[in-house]
Amino acid sequence: MRDAFSTLHPGVLMLYFAGVIVASMFIMHPVCLAISLLSATAYALYLGRRRALRFVLTAAVPMLVLFAVLNPVVNHAGDTVLATVLGAPLTLESIAYGLAAGGMFVSVITWFYCCNRVMASDAVLYLFGGIAPSLALLVTMVVRLVPHLGARAHAIIRAQRGVGCDVGEGTVVERARRGLKVISILTSWALESSVDAADSMRSRGYGLPGRTRCAAYRFTVRDGVVASIIAIAEALVLAGSLAGATAVSYLPAIALPAAGAPEGFVYAVWGLLCLLPFALDCWEGLAWARSMSRA
Amino acid sequence: MGALDVTGLTFTYPGCEEPALLDVRFSVASGDFVVVCGRSGSGKSTLLRHMKASLAPHGERAGGVAFFGTPIEEVDDRRQAAEIGFVLQDPDSQFVCDTVAHELAFGLENLGVPGPQIRLRVAEMASFFGIQDWFDEEASSLSGGQKQLVNLAAVMVLQPRLIVLDEPTAQLDPMAATEFFDTLRRINRELGTTVVLSEQRLEEALPWADRVLALEGGRVLAYDEPRAVCRALAAAGSDMFQAMPTAARVCAAVEGASLRASEHVPLTVRDGRSWLVQRQLHGIVEVPEAPRRSSERPMVELREVWFRYEKGRDDVLRGCALAVDRGSWHCIVGANGAGKSTMLGVVAGLDRPYRGKVLVNGRPVHKIPARERYKGLLGVMPQNPQALFVERTVGLDVGEMLSPALDTTAHAAEVRRVCELVEIEHLLDKHPFDLSGGEQQRVALAKILLQAPRVLLLDEPTKGLDAPFKRKLAQIIHRLQDDGVTIIMVSHDIEFCARNADACSLMFAGEIVHTAPTRSFFAGNSFYTTAANRMARGIVPAAIIDEDVIRACQIR
Numbered sequence: 004m005r006d007a008f009s010t011l012h013p014g015v016l017m018l019y020f021a022g023v024i025v026a027s028m029f030i031m032h033p034v035c036l037a038i039s040l041l042s043a044t045a046y047a048l049y050l051g052r053r054r055a056l057r058f059v060l061t062a063a064v065p066m067l068v069l070f071a072v073l074n075p076v077v078n079h080a081g082d083t084v085l086a087t088v089l090g091a092p093l094t095l096e097s098i099a100y101g102l103a104a105g106g107m108f109v110s111v112i113t114w115f116y117c118c119n120r121v122m123a124s125d126a127v128l129y130l131f132g133g134i135a136p137s138l139a140l141l142v143t144m145v146v147r148l149v150p151h152l153g154a155r156a157h158a159i160i161r162a163q164r165g166v167g168c169d170v171g172e173g174t175v176v177e178r179a180r181r182g183l184k185v186i187s188i189l190t191s192w193a194l195e196s197s198v199d200a201a202d203s204m205r206s207r208g209y210g211l212p213g214r215t216r217c218a219a220y221r222f223t224v225r226d227g228v229v230a231s232i233i234a235i236a237e238a239l240v241l242a243g244s245l246a247g248a249t250a251v252s253y254l255p256a257i258a259l260p261a262a263g264a265p266e267g268f269v270y271a272v273w274g275l276l277c278l279l280p281f282a283l284d285c286w287e288g289l290a291w292a293r294s295m296s297r298a
Numbered sequence: 299m300g301a302l303d304v305t306g307l308t309f310t311y312p313g314c315e316e317p318a319l320l321d322v323r324f325s326v327a328s329g330d331f332v333v334v335c336g337r338s339g340s341g342k343s344t345l346l347r348h349m350k351a352s353l354a355p356h357g358e359r360a361g362g363v364a365f366f367g368t369p370i371e372e373v374d375d376r377r378q379a380a381e382i383g384f385v386l387q388d389p390d391s392q393f394v395c396d397t398v399a400h401e402l403a404f405g406l407e408n409l410g411v412p413g414p415q416i417r418l419r420v421a422e423m424a425s426f427f428g429i430q431d432w433f434d435e436e437a438s439s440l441s442g443g444q445k446q447l448v449n450l451a452a453v454m455v456l457q458p459r460l461i462v463l464d465e466p467t468a469q470l471d472p473m474a475a476t477e478f479f480d481t482l483r484r485i486n487r488e489l490g491t492t493v494v495l496s497e498q499r500l501e502e503a504l505p506w507a508d509r510v511l512a513l514e515g516g517r518v519l520a521y522d523e524p525r526a527v528c529r530a531l532a533a534a535g536s537d538m539f540q541a542m543p544t545a546a547r548v549c550a551a552v553e554g555a556s557l558r559a560s561e562h563v564p565l566t567v568r569d570g571r572s573w574l575v576q577r578q579l580h581g582i583v584e585v586p587e588a589p590r591r592s593s594e595r596p597m598v599e600l601r602e603v604w605f606r607y608e609k610g611r612d613d614v615l616r617g618c619a620l621a622v623d624r625g626s627w628h629c630i631v632g633a634n635g636a637g638k639s640t641m642l643g644v645v646a647g648l649d650r651p652y653r654g655k656v657l658v659n660g661r662p663v664h665k666i667p668a669r670e671r672y673k674g675l676l677g678v679m680p681q682n683p684q685a686l687f688v689e690r691t692v693g694l695d696v697g698e699m700l701s702p703a704l705d706t707t708a709h710a711a712e713v714r715r716v717c718e719l720v721e722i723e724h725l726l727d728k729h730p731f732d733l734s735g736g737e738q739q740r741v742a743l744a745k746i747l748l749q750a751p752r753v754l755l756l757d758e759p760t761k762g763l764d765a766p767f768k769r770k771l772a773q774i775i776h777r778l779q780d781d782g783v784t785i786i787m788v789s790h791d792i793e794f795c796a797r798n799a800d801a802c803s804l805m806f807a808g809e810i811v812h813t814a815p816t817r818s819f820f821a822g823n824s825f826y827t828t829a830a831n832r833m834a835r836g837i838v839p840a841a842i843i844d845e846d847v848i849r850a851c852q853i854r
Binding site for chain 1: 386
């Protein structure tokens with residue numbers, strides 16, 4: 004499924020994810036962390052449905068729990084002792100810090116997961132291909148080669164099985180010998196076809212000076228509007244953080260900044276930024292519905 | 299001045315005594331469609347590669363090639379890349395990028411065309427080829443025919459004035475080949491692009507060529523319009539005449555020497571029919587039915603076989619049932635994706651059906667231990683023979699199949715016997731990858747025959763072979779049949795099946811819908827049948843190969 008957000012220009016997506024991921028890494032304020040973690044998880048689920056749910060249940064949640072449990076076990080700093088376990092103090096602060104660190108780590112990973120879902124390899128290539136066009140071509144060729152070789156290896160293994168040389172049968176020595184045989188055939192086959200590939204590339208002018216790149220993406224007004232919103236929100240969050248709105252320390256005692264109106268504004272902006280993909284999708288969904296009802 | 303002027307081109311590969319091309323001279327007018335024919339090894343590829351300097355082989359050269367009046371070496375690289383397109387045989391290996399879109403843009407990017415213009419030209423070409431539906435697909439998800447169309451489109455976006463194609467349909471099935479030819483013909487007709495095409499499927503390519511170049515042993519045998527080339531080849535008694543369209547072959551055999559005088563040689567099924575009607579055959583000639591081999595118990599039997607590759611996917615075999623007689627040569631024909639190769643895999647015990655039974659010699663195939671199954675019972679020939687080649691030379695490679703336990707003299711004797719059987723004694727010192735397709739096929743066959751199989755399973759063995767190689771393969775298989783080997787062959791090559799098989803089956807949507815002795819099988823089909831049958835339909839009933847039609851014409 005492609006949501007509205009993922010149809011934006013890769014540059015805008017990059018601006019968004021770079022900002023959100025870096026901010027999630029440095030802002031340890033519990034409110035901001037909670038916003039980041041919940042929005043990232045919600046967006047991952049929205050994008051990936053069942054596969055994302057598996058990711059959340061098998062990777063994200065266990066990791067969060069692991070951090071929360073592990074930190075108090077190894078870290079005994081903190082003023083508020085809750086209990087003494089095996090002679091070591093268990094402190095409220097170290098539990099809180101574990102949770103915060105876990106939340107930070109998991110939200111960053113989940114944002115990366117979303118980024119990966121939203122930006123196809125194509126889009127990434129497009130962004131970095133501008134810096135090194137030959138590298139970009141190399142990557143497309145490798146992407147092409149991997150399934151190609153896979154299919155050939157499969158055909159060879161089958162053919163060898165058909166003449167009684169099953170790679171999965173026999174003694175260890177026999178298997179190793181048969182495996183080597185498959186690799187040797189695959190290598191000669193690949194070398195053989197690389198001659199063709201080189202001919203095909205040369206005959207279409209590969210290696211001539213002044214190679215250009217066909218841009219598969221256009222930067223539209225819509226991209227500009229969304230990019231400005233993202234940039235303004237990121238700037239506000241950065242300014243707020245520098246001004247101390249998100250400054251927090253967990254050890255030895257938990258110290259949160261005062262909860263006033265300016266701080267509230269920074270959290271609200273951060274929340275808006277994190278929920279932007281949803282907001283855009285809802286907005287465009289509404290716009291579509293409206294256009295249909297008017298027609 | 300033509301699009302291409304070849305003047306006295308002689309070329310010798312380094313280390314070879316015999317020249318690969320000898321005094322080749324011809325000229326291609328701009329906008330012409332030229333078909334180059336010749337046996338494999340006749341110098342077709344060598345000649346075509348001289349039409350593009352960046353692909354020209356290294357060796358000793360005399361004479362030259364001129365492209366629109368300029369000697370080809372003097373045409374600069376940028377102009378050559380843009381104006382001379384080259385399409386190779388293997389659809390896979392010349393496809394360099396990951397998606398269709400990237401592949402189409404590749405050449406234009408190399409030439410430094412600005413981005414917006416690339417988008418326009420790619421869009422234009424994708425629309426012309428009708429490939430916009432799979433424009434964003436990845437290469438690995440395309441069929442061979444689709445890949446080859448993309449390869450052609452990727453050359454056409456450069457807006458070449460000449461395209462050169464080296465047996466582009468050799469790896470394709472007949473439907474995909476027809477589609478490819480149609481596109482090529484449209485390019486020639488609607489864009490006026492000059493086309494030079496080397497081809498084995500002359501039945502289709504020859505009738506609409508403007509000029510045909512026949513090569514034999516590196517020499518030009520004939521260069522003229524198709525009918526004149528047919529007449530010249532028939533007059534010269536060249537074995538290349540066997541590759542000409544069926545209608546022309548029948549006409550030549552019947553008219554004999556008078557063909558030289560006759561103006562109109564039929565090339566298509568339609569022309570062949572009207573020629574046959576004009577002959578006013580007296581009465582209807584019955585062609586006798588070939589006797590069918592009979593046996594008590596089938597050698598291979600499939601009972602209600604169901605198979606799918608993955609749990610969630612569709613069934614590939616749906617209640618497939620088949621019985622193959624002991625010692626017979628049984629062909630399975632059918633469209634792509636009908637499940638033919640899958641069925642072969644199931645018979646070979648490489649895949650196991652989830653329902654139904656596969657019996658080989660009366661025993662369920664998966665209960666036969668692998669050692670016994672593949673050593674002496676089943677011989678499985680892969681579609682690509684290269685999947686079996688391990689050694690540096692053919693001699694070592696063939697010998698590799700035998701167990702080292704055998705003593706050396708017996709070993710050598712056995713290898714010699716098999717090599718003689720498949721006629722590869724002269725190739726023993728060569729590297730397997732240096733051989734032509736037909737030779738590779740025979741080396742792979744030799745390796746399999748060393749296991750002395752009683753059932754031979756062949757998957758598209760005639761793919762990419764020229765007519766004489768096909769005849770040789772047929773001879774070899776008939777020899778095996780005489781030794782009692784049962785052959786099951788999956789093929790798209792209807793002419794080859796009609797000429798050689800004892801029985802044929804039509805597979806459709808995972809099921810065998812019809813099985814019959816070869817003659818009645820093809821005589822009964824109206825579309826899925828040979829050119830000779832289509833030509834003589836209603837005139838000479840039950841004729842399925844050209845010899846049948848020729849015999850009918852000679853009865854007076």
